[in-house]
Amino acid sequence: MTDDTVYMVPNQPAPTAPLQFDAALCNGCNVCVQICRTDVLMPNPQKRQPPIVLYPDECWYCGCCVEDCARPGAITMVHPLAQSVVVAWKRKDTGERFRLGMKDPPPPNTRPPAR
């Protein structure tokens, strides 16, 4: 469905979009809403739907909402581009260069943090 109407919309409150919700995985339990230190998130008026990211400009990027979420993958934290764009690494033996957010990234490293 395409809506061809062009609206007057205010600018985003900040140039960043720190949290993405996967509506298929999120069950709207609102744990993230409950624990977010700066109240970035508001409960969705529609039950079982992902929260509303009302104040993206106040996100501290601590990742607690992701860590405390019972459904891995439901929330993804996305760093501000002005910070993530310079996160780069070089594979020591091949000299290949990679960066956070690149097109066609290498396969994930699935090793968990130290136990």
Added chain:
Amino acid sequence: MQNGQAAPEWPYPVRYGKETRVSADVLVLGGGIAGCHAAISAARAGASVIMVEKGHSRRSGQGGAGVDHWQAACTNPCSTVSPEEYTRAVADSMAGYDCGPLRYAQCRESWDAVLDCERLGVQIRDVHGEFEGAEFRDRETQLMFAYDYESRHGLRIHGHDMKPRLHKETVRLGVKTFDRVMATSLLTGHGREGGRVVGATGVNVRTGEFYAFRAKATVLALAHPRREWVFSTELNGGAATFADLNIVGDGHAMAWNAGAEYAAMEGSYDTAGGFAYIQYGVGYPDNTWYGCSMVDADGKPVPWFDGAGRELTSVRDRFRPAPGHKFMLIAGGLVGGVVPPEAAANHLDDSLAERIRGGEFRLPLYADLPSLPEHERRAIFGLMVGNEGKSRVPVYETYTRAGFDPDRDMLQAPLMPPDSYRSPHYPAGTSVPQWRESFGGGLVVDWDLRSNLEGLYGAGRSVYGGGDHSGAATSGRYAGRKAAQHARDVAEAAVDSDQLEAEKARVYAPLQKKPQAIGWKELNAGICRVMQDYCGQYRSDGALRLGLELLAQLRESEAARGYAANPHELGRILECQTILTVGEMVMHASLARRASSAHLDFARLDFPAVDPPAWRKLLPLHREGGEVTTRELPLDYHLRAPYASTYEDNYRAHCGLDDQGTAT
């Protein structure tokens, strides 16, 4: 709203003006690391406890997202450093501008505090044997040490879930916690400035409800100012500052208004503010990444040197003090300052900047994790980065999901002006010199961690001096215990209704929309500009007096037109009042110090002499009858009359523990 629809209704019930009165023996303001430990400790000492937190105490505060290194555990069975040695080294590193009672209490109780955390389920040892055989692991205790493997005063811990576990314990102990409530003022006996602290007021930032908390003793655990000189959510959202947006110094402002005494408020240092990189997320060789090998664009290693200036030849040597030195201080709650030679840390080549300019090293530099021994690599990117505040999800999970593999990949260091690589904390980014961060000004306290006001105790960075996670935990523990013991000895306190009504009127004033209404962000940014220009890198009597006038005018005009559309904005605009008050505190403190100071990064154009001996002292200030009063206090006041002359004697006399370590 984005599609031209009306804004959705506020999701929480709005109850402006509704007042709830609650009372307890002990009131803890702030539910971060210091606040949770204070609440737990007071409750264990038998007190009824109220805790008030602007965010949610399960994850709020600077330690809410985790902790990887636990400092000053001087009494752990493997440590070779005494509490007194550590306390003195930190004091020296801050040229004496550190709180002796708080630091010594930290060194005495840091190990006990982390054992407490272990009992709550936090993993503080290598129980799964992942690091078996590592030089930093003690076989018997399974403890793992950070940075200095010989003196073993700092621990590596799995603290990513520290805060949820502390929170759970506050619930178990029956602490009455008011989450989403911003403390707004202290209540004093008969509403008098300088009187006994008998409680506090608060407003719920979701519902707008008003609270009056009454208590026999109050612990201030609201950290220190962080939004005073720099504010812009346009740069990197709320990640533009080292602490989150909630942390503005509310405690400083409310205690100042009540007549509490503050020191070292004039100290500041330059901060990158919005230019900072992802914390713990770029290649560097210090703090969480301590000991990492750095190489240049051609793979040429950057040499390491020890604290005595001797070039190191092995990775192993980076983790032990220079010959003849007793121990190394690294990331030890230090702010600014210079580590004394005998505790100097190993570091990258001091002449790195010149050698980059001379073409010897080609940028970019890389953190060469693959070249490190397996245990060291895994300790940095696995244990430390997996547990440090703001690094488990933001760095470990995000980077590995994107394919980063520390066994094979070298993480790039940012491309910065060559001199920036000399800073051990360069991920904070390069800075604009007038963008400042508070050095660590705070409450002046005695050996009970009590302020000059009866019933008011300080914990964490509410108190002047440096601070870190274990400092917040131990001072919270100590202050909570002392507050509970005090509450046993004193009568119920009465709240002054006039003081309550006046505060209620102040809190709700921003709900009235006035002509030329102004929002919290613009107000914050405007105050910051005054601080940058009139109280920035360079200060002088004339500029500071003009600055004070300007802040007073802002308060009467723009701030009086501040408008809040909902309870969340109400909290944010009340924070701007805090920021105004803290600005005044900093300017008054700056006027009082009529000499420059390298230690405080404090440059007076009209008093250019740097650290003349006569000015090496604290200049505590407090408000009295509308005037600001200053006195002088020796840096080592805590070891002079009326106190005993040794740390040990003072601690024993005041700590509130018997010989078995049980609260008395």
